[in-house]
Amino acid sequence: MTIHLSALGWIDEAPFGNRLRWHYPMEEVTAEGRYVGLPKTLVVERAPLDSRDLYRTRETSLAYPSDWWDRLGDVAVAGFLPPFAHALPGPVQAVSFLWEGSAGRILIRDRTTGSAAFDRTVSNGDIVYAEGTGLDTVLVFAVWGTLRNLRVLDLFRDRGLRFEPIAEIAVEASFGVGLGSVAPRYDQPPTLSSGEWEELRQAAAEAMTATPAAAPAGEPTAWGRLALLLGLRWEFALLAGFAFFDGPRRDRSELDRLSDDILAKPPAGMVAYRVVDREGSGGISNLVVCPPWTATPLSPPAPPHYSGAEVRLRERRSPLPGGFDLAAHASLKAFSPVMEVEEEYRVRATLSWQQADPQAIGVEVEEAVSASPATGAPGRRTSFLSRTRRPGAPVLQGSVSRNPDVVFPDVTLQARVRAQDGWDRVSDFSGWGPAVNPVLVHEPAPPPLETARHDAGTTRIRRAAGREGIADWQPDPLVARAGGQVFVYRRAASPRTADVTVGMPVEMAPGRYRVAVSGAAGLGDFVGGTLSAGAFTEAVVAAGPSSVDLAVSAGGLPDKAATAELFAPGPARLSQSPTHPSLWTKVAAFPAKGLPEELAFADPLPPTPGLAIEAYTVRLSYLGRLGPAGTVVCAIRQPVVPPVPPPFEVQVLGIDFYQRTMLKLRFTTPPGGGRFTVWWAPGTLGAAELAKRGSPGSYGAQEAAGGLVLYDVLPLPLPLRIDGRVTVGVQRTGADGTRSDFVTLPVTLPALVP
Secondary structure, eight states: OOOEEEEEEEESSSSOEEEEEEEOOTTOBOTTSOBOOOOSEEEEEEEEOOOSSEEOOTTOSSOEEGGGEEEEEEEEEEOSSSOEEEEEEEEEEEEEEEEEESSEEEEEEETTTTEEEEEEEEOTTOEEEEEEEEEEEEEEESSEEEEEEEEEEOTTSOOOOOOEEEEEEEHHHHTTSOHHHHGGGTSSOOSSOHHHHHHHHHHHHHHHHOOGGGOOTTSOOHHHHHHHHHTSOHHHHHHHTSEEEESOOSOOOTTOEEOTTOOSSOOSSOEEEEEEESSSSOEEOOOEEEOSSBOOOOOOOOOOEEEEEEEEEOOOOOOOTTOOOGGGSGGGTTSOOOOOOOOSEEEEEEEEEEOOOTTEEEEEEEEEEOOOTTTOOOOEEEEEEEOOOOTTSOTTEEEEEEOOEESSTTOOEEEEEEEEETTSOBOOOOOOOOOBOOEEOOOOOOOOEEEEEEETTEEEEEEOOSOTTOOOOOOOHHHHHTTOEEEEEEEOSOOOEEEEEEOOOEEEETTEEEEEEESOSOGGGGTTSEEEETTEEEEEEEEOSSEEEEEOOGGGSSSSOTTOOOOOSEEEEEEOOTTOGGGEEEEEEEESTTOOSEEEEEOOOOOOSSOEEEEEEEEEEETTEEOOOOOOEEEEEOOOOOOOOOOEEEEEEEEOTTSOEEEEEEESSOOOSSEEEEEEEESOOOHHHHHHHOEEOTTOSBOOBTTTEEEEEEOOOOOSSSOEEEEEEEEEEOTTSOEEEEEEEEEEEOOSOO
16 A cells, blocks of 8 residues: 655746645555545655755656665676566666667566556667656566666655654545635635535545445446546645645645645755655655756647548437536636537548657647638637547657537648646647648439430430439538539440459458559559459459559458468459449539439430440539449430432433443432432332342442432343333431431333334
8 A cells, every 4th residue: 555646846836836746545455355445634744855966867857866776786688588577676666777788678567557667679878767656677678788877766765854744634524525625725716616526525425435346347446536537637636635735825724734834935955745644554655856946837849730631521410328518527617618510521630749848748739720711601719638648658749639520621720739737737839730621531422323315316314213212312511512513424435354464462451462463554444443363353442553452351362361362373354443434424514403303415426327325324523523423324325217318200311231221310309418329129119128129229329419310220121022110219328327218119111122
């Protein structure tokens, strides 16, 4: 059972004086199986100290008399298998030595906390210094070395000082009275309200009735929770009887007894303090030393900076059942609360800073969110505390995750910080850090599509709306406020495939593999597509000049082992994603707000000789960005049949050397543009029969001379003595090869021999 005492020295701000605070072993368990609990009375004692012979290095937090340090000489460590453990002579509060040896790691264990008070990598010539409540072992992870000039400091040892009591503090009785009885200990208006002091008393009452056997496993005990509350501020510990200041005061609590020798100003020389539990099991605390000068003010940190700042459309929050407003606590009333606003967007970022003072245990952050140019909403500032300092944390560094709500993604974030220590002191503010524009991370889903059709140069796409199980699509708040549009795209090219040769997959990170590829160029085209090798097929997530990266799910691994072979080197196929942006061309745009159920737009396409399938999809455009592609719908396009030519007249011009009949055809009305083919068949036939049994003329498709006349040579049967009968037809031929129906005319060929 040990009381651990700490001190800072003379504080030149109210309340003035040498500030002390201590930790009493309330939650330790006695031999009878009970908690130690609250002490009845603690006595603060003070003694003058000879300051002529002090020992201090630049690493120590305070100078102590040289004869308080035990010199243990040089300790050599070596052996076959590290670590090498050197036990210190009993628990001590400081260790100092010079490391001479190979590079390695040194760990100094604190028996009281069960953790490492020092854990660093060292090189030859490094000074090692550690402070703690009960340092007992030095562990060396190195091949060889020496702890040169090893010194230890035991602050619980009696140093023969002339201690005199200066205060008797009634700790247990403090929790039986109201705030008005303990407030004089602070000598200025407390930050706690009377109601909050009653809550603290209630926490102590619950702890007094708690038993070790009823303590829930893995949770703080009732005494541990009380200690946590008292540790929030030095003021709280002072009001409860776990702290003291040796300095001038205007008032004193009726519960305590103070000597007339309380300091009125900084002492002329160094003084030592200890705390004694005369009636309980706490015993005598360790010694602390206060110098005869004002404690050095806290140094402000360096300006903080944000990293990884992103802003997203915020999910709707759901209140937690049984929740409470922590910001309403009076201990935080000096700070403006984090605003619970209904903005639509949330920032995620890490705020980091470099701490300039080792005494600081955290910072007060003032965060500024700028005005929004898009919405005209004003900027705002919030303040909060971040006490993230831990024994194993990087020295003089701090960071905190931030998730503030903002009105629109166009705002900037900026912050400044000031240090805070365990004595309720704060430094000056740092300068403002750089303003940061959070990166917008937003992938809005476009409206789902149902059908598409194309007719006479117009495409009509119907949205999937009014269907059971499908909610009517509306643009999200960001797209709506930004005046977003729905872009319609038509596929202009087919997805690319490439047969390639691949090497052995190499794991780059959990679930991500890199594969060397040869036999294809432009591998970036396949990002978002797939690579198939045998039975293996997975998504391509990145590409380089001669390699692709694959995202492999657990199911893609043959035995779900990180070292499993995905596939052997050899042939493979790369397939481009059907929705790759390079395959699509924009053909229309519609406002996202008030989007009609049917999207109709002009889409002139060249004629097709046969059936053609046109694919369409949509993406949202907002703030100069494009969202992901939506569903793909297809329209079947049929070839356009040219119009039937107008009627015509036939004139037989004669018979050529090859006994072919030369005809002249004249349209009765101008046929319009295009090309025409002359057909014939024996007998009198209709248009449908002519298409089956007829034959084209020798000239094929031709334009009408003068816009009205066609000429052709046909191998007609020559009528000798009896008139012949044939059918002549004309068919319009489109530029894409499509053909109209026939216009026909029965023609009588007079006999050659009457």
